[in-house]
Amino acid sequence: MSKKDILIVGAGPAGMSAALNAQNDGWNFELIESKEEGWFPRVSVDSHYTVDNYLGFSNVSGTELIKKFQEHLRNNEIIPSYEKVRRINRINNVFLVETDKDTYETKSLILANGTKQKRLNVPDIEQFLGKSVFYYCVPDGEQFRDKKVFVVGGRNTGAVTALYLNKLGCDVEVIEKDPQLNAKSKYASKILSAGIPYRTETEIVTLNGDKNLESITLRSPLGLENVVAEGIFVCIGLEPNNDLAKHMEVDLDKWGYVVVDSHMATNIPGAYAAGDITGNLKQIVVAAAQGSIATYNIGKYLREKCKE
Amino acid sequence: MSKKDILIVGAGPAGMSAALNAQNDGWNFELIESKEEGWFPRVSVDSHYTVDNYLGFSNVSGTELIKKFQEHLRNNEIIPSYEKVRRINRINNVFLVETDKDTYETKSLILANGTKQKRLNVPDIEQFLGKSVFYYCVPDGEQFRDKKVFVVGGRNTGAVTALYLNKLGCDVEVIEKDPQLNAKSKYASKILSAGIPYRTETEIVTLNGDKNLESITLRSPLGLENVVAEGIFVCIGLEPNNDLAKHMEVDLDKWGYVVVDSHMATNIPGAYAAGDITGNLKQIVVAAAQGSIATYNIGKYLREKCKE
Numbered sequence: 001m002s003k004k005d006i007l008i009v010g011a012g013p014a015g016m017s018a019a020l021n022a023q024n025d026g027w028n029f030e031l032i033e034s035k036e037e038g039w040f041p042r043v044s045v046d047s048h049y050t051v052d053n054y055l056g057f058s059n060v061s062g063t064e065l066i067k068k069f070q071e072h073l074r075n076n077e078i079i080p081s082y083e084k085v086r087r088i089n090r091i092n093n094v095f096l097v098e099t100d101k102d103t104y105e106t107k108s109l110i111l112a113n114g115t116k117q118k119r120l121n122v123p124d125i126e127q128f129l130g131k132s133v134f135y136y137c138v139p140d141g142e143q144f145r146d147k148k149v150f151v152v153g154g155r156n157t158g159a160v161t162a163l164y165l166n167k168l169g170c171d172v173e174v175i176e177k178d179p180q181l182n183a184k185s186k187y188a189s190k191i192l193s194a195g196i197p198y199r200t201e202t203e204i205v206t207l208n209g210d211k212n213l214e215s216i217t218l219r220s221p222l223g224l225e226n227v228v229a230e231g232i233f234v235c236i237g238l239e240p241n242n243d244l245a246k247h248m249e250v251d252l253d254k255w256g257y258v259v260v261d262s263h264m265a266t267n268i269p270g271a272y273a274a275g276d277i278t279g280n281l282k283q284i285v286v287a288a289a290q291g292s293i294a295t296y297n298i299g300k301y302l303r304e305k306c307k308e
Numbered sequence: 309m310s311k312k313d314i315l316i317v318g319a320g321p322a323g324m325s326a327a328l329n330a331q332n333d334g335w336n337f338e339l340i341e342s343k344e345e346g347w348f349p350r351v352s353v354d355s356h357y358t359v360d361n362y363l364g365f366s367n368v369s370g371t372e373l374i375k376k377f378q379e380h381l382r383n384n385e386i387i388p389s390y391e392k393v394r395r396i397n398r399i400n401n402v403f404l405v406e407t408d409k410d411t412y413e414t415k416s417l418i419l420a421n422g423t424k425q426k427r428l429n430v431p432d433i434e435q436f437l438g439k440s441v442f443y444y445c446v447p448d449g450e451q452f453r454d455k456k457v458f459v460v461g462g463r464n465t466g467a468v469t470a471l472y473l474n475k476l477g478c479d480v481e482v483i484e485k486d487p488q489l490n491a492k493s494k495y496a497s498k499i500l501s502a503g504i505p506y507r508t509e510t511e512i513v514t515l516n517g518d519k520n521l522e523s524i525t526l527r528s529p530l531g532l533e534n535v536v537a538e539g540i541f542v543c544i545g546l547e548p549n550n551d552l553a554k555h556m557e558v559d560l561d562k563w564g565y566v567v568v569d570s571h572m573a574t575n576i577p578g579a580y581a582a583g584d585i586t587g588n589l590k591q592i593v594v595a596a597a598q599g600s601i602a603t604y605n606i607g608k609y610l611r612e613k614c615k616e
Contacts, residue, residue, distance in 0.1 A: 017363045017593065024361060026494075053332055055325045055596045056365060056376040058383040068364040075366040186334075262570075262588075280570075281604050285325065288363045289597030296589050 003105050004030050006298055007097055009244065010112035011080040013284045014275025016069050017291030018110050019078050025299055030106075031073075032099065034084040054284050065284070088248050090268060093305075107305065108298045111250070111258060111266070111273040112291065113241035115282075120152060120234045122204050132213030133232045141233075145169040149231035150216065154181035154198060158235035159191055165233065166194050174198035175218065207232070240277045253279060264294035265301075272298055311413050312338050314606055315405055317552065318420035319388040321592045322583025324377050325599030326418050327386050333607055338412065339381075342392040362592050373592070396556050398576060401613075415613065416606045419558070419566060419574070419581040420599065421549035423590075428460060428542045430512050440521030441540045449541075453477040457539035458524065462489035462506060466543035467499055473541065474502050482506035483526065515540070548585045561587060572602035573609075580606055 006022050008015045011033035022029040052059045057068070073080070083099040088109070090096075097104040117135035119125075125133055146169055151162040154176030165172040174181070174191065179200050181188050191198065202220040207213055216229040240257050242250075251259040251267040257279025264272045274290035276282050314330050316323045319341035330337040360367045365376070381388070391407040396417070398404075405412040425443035433441055454477055459470040462484030473480040482489070482499065487508050489496050499506065510528040515521055524537040548564050559567040559575040565587025572580045582598035584590050 013363060017361070020361050020363060052384070053325070053328050053600060054364070055321060055328060055599075056362070056373065056380055058380045065364065072364055072366045076360070281601050283597070283600050285593060285600055286597040289591070289594040291363075292361060292591050292593055293589050 001103050001105055002030065004028055005107050005302055006030075006295070007032065007095070007104050007106040007109040008112060009085055009097075009109060010034075010114055010241075010275070010277075012112060012114050012275055012287060013069065014114075014277075014287040014291040014294075015110065015112035016073055016078075017288035018112065018274060018295045019073065019080075019291075020076060021292050021295035023076050023078055025295065027295075027299070027302070030104065031078060031080045032083050032085065033080045035082050051284065085244055088244055090248065090270075093270070095270065107302060108270040108272065110264075110291070110294045110298070111245055111271065111277055112275045112287075113244065113277050115238035115240050115276045117234060118237045118239045120204070120232075120236060122207055124207060128207055128209070128213050128232075131211075132209070132230060133207070133234065135234050141165050141168050141170065144231040147171060147230040148173075148228050149233065150175050150204075150229050151233045151235060152204065153235035153237070154178070154183060154200070155235070155237065156183050156187055157237075159183035159187035161233050161235050162196050162198075163187070163190055163194060166196050170231070172196055175202045175204065176200045177203050204232070238276070238282070240279070242277065245273070245277070255279060262293075263297035264290055265297060270298075270301060270305075309411050309413055310338065312336055313415050313610055314338075314603070315340065315403070315412050315414040315417040316420060317393055317405075317417060318342075318422055318549075318583070318585075320420060320422050320583055320595060321377065322422075322585075322595040322599040322602075323418065323420035324381055324386075325596035326420065326582060326603045327381065327388075327599075328384060329600050329603035330606075331384050331386055333603065335603075335607070335610070338414075339386060339388045340391050340393065340407065341388045343390050359592065393552055396552055398556065398578075401578070403578065415610060416578040416580065418572075418599070418602045418606070419553055419579065419585055420583045420595075421552065421585050423546035423548050423584045425542060426545045426547045428512070428540075428544060430515055432515060436515055436517070436521050436540075439519075440517070440538060441515070441542065443542050449473050449476050449478065452539040455479060455538040456481075456536050457541065458483055458512075458537050459541045459543055460512065461543035461545070462486070462491060462508070463543070463545065464491050464495055465545075467491035467495035469541050469543050470504050471495070471498055471502060474504050478539070480504055483510045483512065484508050485511050512540070546584070546590070548587070550585065553581070553585070563587060570601075571605035572598055573605060578606075578609060578613075 005027045006029040008018050008031045011031050019031040050059050083101040085099050087098045095106050095109050148171045151158050151174045154174050162172050162174050202218050204216050205219045206217040208215045215226050218225050242256050245258050258273040258277050260273050260278050264274050272294040274294040275287035313335045314337040316326050316339045319339050327339040358367050359373055391409040393407050395406045403414050403417050456479045459466050459482045462482050470480050470482050510526050512524050513527045514525040516523045523534050526533050550564050553566050561567055566581040566585050568581050568586050572582050580602040582602040583595035
């Protein structure tokens, strides 16, 4: 059993920034990361997605940026611990946090679990996951060079993924259930100029194939159609990684995001949240700022608690 | 008369981040900066003050960080315009902004004016300002090498300023009106280990001298005392640069900071604020995040407005 002042769950930008502040302020803390899907460099900022709104780093790839962040942590002697939290219980004003490696007793915690890709609701999808169907496309795109693949979702992530697969040499097509692509105009116009075909008002109804995917059945206002498909990349939006929050009975909004006040405090005393899990503007700089704000206010909370 | 979608007033981290987002989103905007006291690299983050809580830049000087930020803006072809806003009036749903160089008509604006050092209330202080009395100490410290100087204020900025002057070779002493130094323990302990003397429960009542400062009269529980002093560095906290906000009748809190909602919107439609002027946690990453959030929500506001 390790005792902590602050346990930070999730080592994305929010958790990393929270940890820097905790270190600067001299708290006894641990930064833990499950490295599951949703881990920062994979989904949120893939290596083929450049970031240009984090002040100080001009037009940088997600991979370069995460390396800079990790280097900053290393310089400050912050080493994330890679373990998965199984359960969090609040007993006598402290949190008992069970992971797959350890149990922590902590006076406060920050939920910085981020988001994951929303799941596609198609029968038997599980049998193709990781082989023909993916919720992210790096580094899995390479194997589909010259093959017919579909990107499901015509918003920004779908458009960027389609452009990436097109550049890799895949025969890619976009499927969107709405009547139009909803990507920003700068991405939508690239889709057009790259000549990437897209179908609107279209959904996948079945995935067909034995071991590997061979074709998909699409439904559109024109009816059903069976088309060859070897790979599917699902980009239909994000949803919060809120399993731990739910179990702790943290208040969630109607989309499942954690409700926080301006101090990043949840409804549970001592439990704070930061980053994309709070449903705020999904920018790295916003997540990092929320991590700072959470740690600052936990500092106040812990000093008050010590007086009791 | 220049017409804009967004006018950003102040090119500190909040204004710079707002401008990056405005550029990325294709808005017609202008970033203007008065370069007066309170300009980002001078007061908020002096060159002798290292920053270690902006994720991605490890233990960097304020000067280095601002250079990175300015480089990012240059790479994105954002050139701040150096002019001083004299007055902002809202007429027929647009803002008329008069500066010392131009007049803008803008659909929306972001107040990112930051803060300035609080003024010291001592008779005849004006005659010594910029010669013997300073509200910041870079690059003015150098001229006081081997001379007797006082730092007014024993909080973090006062402590860091005193340590810097001590390192430069000034004979520095700290004056604090409270019964103790209120700096973080890491700064207070450095003051002690550097052997920098300090007086608590002490205030300056007069500044004495003809052209240059020669001595000051101090009041403490022991009575009045006249001591030799050639330079005074005032670090008694920050106050918002809210003159424009006041004139626009933007709601302020009891300390004079601009009141914003979670979208960074003020009570005036189309007027947003970001950064230290909002009274939030004074970290660069927080200011930058607020700039992003302000531009994002202005985008929504402008699209709604276009529909009218």
